[in-house]
Amino acid sequence: EIVMTQSPATLSVSPGERGTLSCRASQNVNSDLAWYQQIPGQAPRLLIYGASTRATGIPARFSGSGSGTEFSLTINSLQSEDFAVYYCQQYKDWPYSFGQGTKLEIK
Amino acid sequence: EVKLVESGGGLVQPGGSLRLSCAASGFTSATYWMSWIRQAPGKGLEWVATINQDESKKYSMGSVKGRFTISRDSAKNLLFLQMNSLRAEDTGIYFCARDYYGSGLSYFDYWGQGILVTVSS
Secondary structure, three states: OOOEEEEOOEEEEOOOOOEEEEEEEOOOOOOOEEEEEEOOOOOOEEEEEOOOEEOOOOOOOEEEEEEOOEEEEEEOOOOHHHOOEEEEEEOOOOOOEEOOOEEEEEO | OOEEEEEOOEEEOOOOOEEEEEEEEOOOHHHOOEEEEEEOOOOOEEEEEEEOOOOOOEEEOHHHOOOEEEEEEHHHOEEEEEEOOOOHHHOEEEEEEEEOOOOOOOOEEEEOOOEEEEEOO
C-alpha cells in the first residue's frame, strides 16, 4: 500500500504571496499524482493531474511539479478564495490513497 | 453539465445497514469507472470503493471488505454503495466521484456534494 504524506499540516501565507505545498509517496508513483482543493462544506475539486497538468478551468497561478516520490503544488499570488485544504492522491496502484491534507490559511 | 447527486444517508445504529445512491447526469456514466470516497468529521479524504463499467471489476479498501458492496445500474445512471455491519468509524460524508480514465487507476474529475452517514446508538 502506498502511503502519501503531505507537509506542512498548516501553511500560513499572506494574500498576494506564494504558497508551496509538498507531498511525498512511500514508493514510486511516476507521475500518477493528483491535487485537489477542498473549501469547508464543499466537495473536493480537481486542480492538477499527471503531477503537473492543470484541470479544466483551473487558473494558471496553480502549478504542480515532481515525479517519482516527491511532488509539490505551488500557488502564486494567493487570492482569498485559495485559502482551503489541499490533498494529493496517487493513482499508480490499488488501493488509491490520499495525503492527510495541508490547510492553507491566511497569515 | 456533469452532476453527481448522492442520497440515502442518515442515522443508523451500529451493526445496521444503509444503501447509498448516486445519480449521474450530464454524461454517459456507463462508459466510466465510478468511485466512493468518504471523509470522517474533521478528517481527510479516504477512498472506499471503485467499480468498472460492467461491474466485472470492483476494488475496495481493506476495512470495508465483506461489509460494503459497490454496484451500479448503468441503464439508469445510478451508482450504489450497500453498507452492512456499520461501525462508528464509518461515520462521515460519502462522496461519489467519476474516475476520469475509462480503464481503471485514475484521478477523480467530478465529485458529488456528498451525503452524511452517522453511525451511533
